[in-house]
Amino acid sequence: MNLFADIRVLVTESLTAMQAEGVLPDGLDFANVTVEPPRDAGHGDMATNAAMVLAKPAGMKPRDIAEALAARLVADPRVDSADVAGPGFLNLRLAAEQWQTVALAALNEGADFGRSAMGKGARVNVEYVSANPTGPLHVGHTRGAVFGDALASLLDFTGHDVTREYYINDGGAQVDVLARSVYLRYLEAHGQDVAFEDGTYPGDYLIPVGEALKDKVGDAYVGKPEADWLIEIRDFATEAMMELIRADLAQLGVKMDVFFSEKSLYGTGLIESAIDSLRDKGLIYRGTLEPPKGKLPEDWEPREQTLFKSTAHGDDVDRPIMKSDGAWTYFAPDIAYHYDKVQRGFDALIDVFGADHGGYVKRMKAAVSALSDGKVPLDIKLTQLVKLYKNGEPFKMSKRAGTFITLRDVVDQVGPDVTRFHMLTRKNDAPLDFDFAKVMEQSKDNPVFYVQYAHARVHSVLRKAAEAGIGVEIPALLAADLSTLTHEAELSVLKKLAEWPRLVEIAGRTHEPHRVAFYLYDLAAEFHALWNRGHDEPALRFLQEGDAATSQAKIALARAVAVVISAGLGILGVTPAEEMR
Incomplete structure (x- = not known):
């Protein structure tokens, strides 16, 4: 049930009838006609822009359209009133029973x-985290992991066929550095003193990897030149790091469908095939780029390169795909990876990157547009930095990773549910402050607690009702007479519940x-307001002593709130609380 969609259908049907009567001309496009909550709830329950968007193409005054439309809408029993405001906005108030049916729909x-079936089964690939396999995930990866996972769940909830994917960056020089770092820990496991130099990774997390390598090969690599062990240790270390990363993701409740190795692109013809695809479209050429902005001519050495004509697909400049020595640039395997996604038949691609990849957006979008002939959209979502605090002061935990604070450090402090919810209390491209004290505090200012407390309060009502012998099973609540839910505080909760299907589709x-997290906080606020008013107005309490029928109606409303909170938290990957401790 989507009450806003239902009323929009009523509006468009009324407009069509007005055309048949000659009030409106034929050929009008209703695609931009909306029905949504008004900015000021005092103006009504819903508002439509129909008159405003149709006035110009109809050659009429907006107010004339609005008044004619209002007269039609109020003839429908679902609409109590339709008032024209300003130049032609139309504010609607619905009959109370329309809101009451929302609770029944939620329970049913x-x-x-x-x-929603909005996605129509479209296949969407959501790639997120994709950290270099050189160590445990850090707090920055945590935000990308939570955002990507919640987005994947949201798309699934809106009717898409979603694949969660992790791109393993195991084809670059950083995995050679990892291998050398593990070799040092391997020597250390054999009792040797070592020094971490030349950018090697000093984190303690590599100690067990070095010991595991010793258990596997004994002293076979001790004192041997790098050429004898680099490849073998690189593979061993990469797999060990991926096991660590999978365990980190599991701590956060994240499970990938696909792990795609960058290394699998090399020596298999996949990069060549992707570049050939672009070459066949006339998008690969030899040329010389202009100096980068801010570079003086004497700092710039022009040289002919193999370039991808990314400007043909919206980029600012064309991009090199091959170095002067014939090796691929870092961009070439990324093109090949997305070419593989297109070849796998996805209808849409989403990449979740850290904020430091901002300069990468246009070139990657250009590549996918070229590879798919503009048929497969790519949306790149950037996640901004996370700053850690405790009681308002910058907070530094033990950095067992050597140089950064890990995902596991954060989850161990506050738990996965708090971590996930709080990571979604800001839009992905806005900086996020994570205060360990505040995210655990039990107050209205803590969205995690506030939403969970609302869900727990509902379950408290259910337990007390059951103890009082009042039926709280869904069939009993569906049979309740909800016509008694007429108080403004009860209707406010019902109206907020009605926004859920619309909110899901918009998000x-x-x-x-993050829109889901914001909505859940607002729904919790309406529920808590109703609960608190019951302290002063006994008629609003969920349990009415000696009146099981009225109690069941109120419990139906409360349970509908729990249904929506549970569904919303499910999208965010958070377990709803049935009691607070």
């Missing part, structure tokens, strides 16, 4: 309430899972 549909369409 359960976890599927708000689920899914914009790829913004």
Whole structure:
């Protein structure tokens, strides 16, 4: 059930009838007609822009259209009033029973309430985390992991066929540095003193890897030149790091469908095939680039390169794909990787990158546009930095990783549910402050607690009702008479519940899972406000002593709130709380 969508259908049907009567001209496009909550709830329950968007193409005054439309809408029993405001906005108030049916729909549909078929089964690849396999995930990766996972769940909830994917960056020089670092720990495991130099990784997390290598090969590599062990240790170390990363992701409740190795692109013809695909389209050429902005001529050495004509697909400059020595640039395997995604038949691609990849967006979008002939959209979402605090002061934990604070450090401090929810309390491209004290505090200012507390309060009501012999099973609540839910505080909760299906579709369409977190906080606020008013107005309490029928109606409303909170938290990857400790 989507009440906003239902009323929009009523609006467009009324406009069509107005065309048939000659009030409106034929040939009007209703695609931009919306029905949404008004900015000021005092203006009504819903507002439509129909008159404003149709006035110019219809050659009419907006107010004339609005008044004619209002007269039609109020003839429908679902609409109590339709008032024209300003130049032609139309504010609607619905009959109370329309809101009451929302609670019944939530109870009847359960976890599927708000689920949408908007995606029509489109296959979407969401690539996220994709950290270099050189160590445990850090706090920055945590935000990308949570955002990507919640986005994947949101797309699934809106009818898409989603693949969660991790791109293993195991084809570059950093894995050679990892191998050398593990070799030092391997020597250390044999009792030798070692020094971490030349950029090697000093983190303690490599100690067990070095010991595991010793257990596997004994002293076979001790004192041997690098050429004898680099490849073998690189493979061993990469797999050890991926096991560590998988364990880190599991701590956060993240499970990937696909792990794709960059190394698999080399020596298999995949890069060549991708570049040949672009060459066949006339997009690969030999040329010389202009000096980068800010470079003086004497700092610039022009040289002919093999270039991808990315400017033909929206980029600012063309991009090198081959070095002067004939080796591929870092961009070439990325092109090949996305070529592979296109070849796998995905209808849309989403990449979740850290903020430091901002300069990478246009070139990658250009590549996918070229590879798919513009048929497969690529959305790149950047996640900004996370700053850690405790009681408002910058917080530094033990850096067992050597140079950074890990995902596991954060989760060990506050748990996966708090970590995940808080990571979604800001839009992905906005900086995020993570205060360990505040995210655990039990107050309205802590969104995690506030939403969980609302869910726990509902379950407290259910337990007390059951103890009082009041039926709280779904069939009993569906049979309740909800016509008694007429108080403004109760209607406010019902109206917020009605926004859920609409909110889900907007969040899914914009790829913004933080909207779900914001909505849950607002729903919790309406529920807590109703609960608190019950202290002063006994008629608003969920349990009415001696009146099981009225109690069941109020419990139906409360349980509908729990249904939506549970569904929303499920999208965010958070387990709903049934009691607070």
